Amino acid sequence: MRPTNTWFAEKLGDHGIYTQYMEDHHPAHMPCLEIRLLDWQQAAEIALRLEMRLVAVWATEGGCHDQPDSMFAYMGLAHPEHRHVLLRTQLGRERREIASISRHYIAACRMERHMQDMLGITVSDIPDGRRWIKHEHWPEDALPLRSEFAATTRMAQAEGSYPYVSSNSEAVCQIAVGPVHAGIIEPGHFRFLTVGEMILNMEERLGYVHKGIEKAMCGKTAAAGIRLAARISGDASVGHSWAFAHACEYAAGIRPPRRASYLRGILCERERMANHIGDIGAICNDAAFSFMHAQMQRLREDMARMHKQLFGHRLLMDTLIPGGVSIDLDQRGCRLLSEQTRMLAAEVEHLRTIYADHPSIQQRVIGSGIVSVNEARDIGLLGYVGRASGNYADERIEEAYPPYNELEVHVPQGRHGDVATRVWARFEEIADSARMIIRLLEQLPEGAVSNAWQAPEAGTSGFSAVESWRGEIACWLRFGDHGLIDRFFVRDPSVINWLGLELAVRDVPVPDFPLNNKSFNCSYSGNDL
Known part of the structure; x- marks a missing residue:
């Protein structure tokens, strides 16, 4: 065919x-x-x-x-x-x-x-052939994704070092940050070359939370696999679950019920709102605007408590299953969710005016960490980071999967590519997500929330692309014998967007790195599979 x-x-x-x-x-x-x-x-x-x-x-x-x-x-x-x-x-x-x-x-x-x-x-012909996920303490002959490599293998400790970019100039200082940080963020190493306070170059070293996800997925059923997918990056539980479910469903020729698709859209847009709200507050906190941080964290906590009440988990884990969703909303749940979504949208818009009227925060974010339109397209930046720099890819429009094929999605179209524009894109997405959630709740169709799962024939593969709150998640998997997953691959948007952060912080003062880092908020866990 x-x-x-x-x-x-x-x-x-x-x-x-x-x-x-x-x-x-x-x-x-x-x-x-x-x-x-x-x-x-x-x-x-x-x-x-x-x-x-x-x-x-x-x-x-x-x-x-x-x-x-x-x-x-x-x-x-x-x-x-x-x-x-x-x-x-x-x-x-x-x-x-x-x-x-x-x-x-x-x-x-x-x-x-x-x-x-x-x-x-x-x-x-690779321009940079250094190890990436395989750190220097891994033995050279360890190849974890080969079939003969057992997941339970205990590897011997090897010696080695990572050849960071360096400079021989006496005017250039080197600053090593991480991999263990003072906050609760995951581990990642940043190596700065600076002239005075200005960053000349910043190089990332990731992989410290490599979990062997691609290997661990092999041999699992679709039902067990989606639970693992939900934990690839905990703040994108819905996004990763949806990408995995779509890939399974495409491979098996199964479509979720229309009601399930609407519920998936509601969950995904709630996840988008929650993360944008929390991150805007954290960005402001890195610029000493603690009022905004406190208010946004309060709103995010309200969302998490509602998620726990209605869906059983603060981060919406295990709400999606192959063939549909594991949860449903009754009339009371729809009313509570609609009321809170309206309240959140109105309060965030009010806080947005306070943010815009404070010169102290505006001086820190406007013009900081610029990624130009051409640079963003060359890298292929995704999500709100790309939209702040003229790269407007959005799977909700390009792929138009249910329920977005029945909705009008408004994609922010920024071009300045600085911290201020990345914050602006987040505010815009919060408002649009709230609009779509309310419409989905008002038009939520009747019917089942899942269809029976039936594994495809051995050798069948499926591919999907879903717009998570960070941007496009791409997922490919192949089924083997007995309905078990034979091979698995996933690409979190952070894999691409981490490159943008390295570029953005050149010619930025060292104290403004946390501000820029949070404006990207790339996932360590999503990168370190």
């Missing part, structure tokens, strides 16, 4: 690249095209010229329908008018090597480094 989206296959064919549709990949409107290994880099070049953005690059071993010792690389791409497409190529058996596409897509580099670390694939 030919997929509905054939646009990119035809464009590749115009350049002499032969493609073959994978019949065991779903959904049909997100085709997976098999291409030759020697066409890999050219395909990325063509995609860039067609103004397609990179979604993700990953690799995996073959499944039950492939040769047992085969290995494949995948490239996910998206276009605002022609939606998503995947490319797949088979790596050589004697030498696991593939050409880097980082010269075309900057964000590919760290994903390619992950492929090298986890699967032992050689990426030729």
Whole structure:
């Protein structure tokens, strides 16, 4: 059966690249095209010229329908008018090597480094071949995503060091921050090169909370897998659960009931509101505007308590299941949620005027941490971070999955790319999320909240892209025998947006780094899979 989206296959064919549709990949409107290994880099070049953005690059071993010792690389791409497409190529058996596409897509580099670390694939022409997830104390021959590597393996401690970018100039100072921080944030190391108080360069070293999610997902049922997906990044529980559920449902050919889709939308927009509200307060706190922090934390706590009351969990964990949702709302619940959402929107708008009328906070945020429109597009920044810098990708519009295919989504369109614009984008999204939640509650259809789950045939894979509060989450999985997940990959938006933070803080005073860091608020856990 030919997929509905054939646009990119035809464009590749115009350049002499032969493609073959994978019949065991779903959904049909997100085709997976098999291409030759020697066409890999050219395909990325063509995609860039067609103004397609990179979604993700990953690799995996073959499944039950492939040769047992085969290995494949995948490239996910998206276009605002022609939606998503995947490319797949088979790596050589004697030498696991593939050409880097980082010269075309900057964000590919760290994903390619992950492929090298986890699967032992050689990426030729890669601009930065240093280890990424695999830290220096890991043995060189440890390849956790290979099938022969047992998840229970206890690895010997190796010696080594990470070659940070350095400077020989006497005028340049080096400041090491982390990985353990004074607050409750997760561990991550930041290495600053400064001239006086101004940041010349900032380099991130992540991976300290690597949990082996991709490995741990293998062998799980869909029901067990979605519980793990909900914990990839705790503040994006709904977003990651939804991406996982969609991938499972696409693979199995199952659609959730319409009521379930509406409830998913309500949960996702509530998660968006809660995180934006909390982060605006935290940004203001980093600029010593403690009043705003206290007020926003109060509102976020009110939301968390309502979530606990209506859905059983403050962070909305385990509310989604493959085939639908595990919770429902009665008339009283709908009324309470609608009343609180209206109250929150009105109070946040009032606090917004107070924020805007205080010169002390405005002086700190306006013009700080700028990422230009061209830089944001080159990196492919996602979510509100991208929208503050002219990159307006939003899966709720591009993919238009239920219930957003029945809603008008208003995407903030900023261009200044500084802390102030990232805060502005958050305020705009809070208001729009509140509007959509109220409409979804008013039009909540009757009916079931889930459909029975039935695992697909072995070898079937599914791909999804969902707009979480941070931006697009991309998820791919493949089912093996007995309805168990055979392979899994997920890309949190932070994997891309961390690059933007490094760029944003150049020529920023060191005391303003926390302000900029919180304006991005990338997930450590979502990156350190």
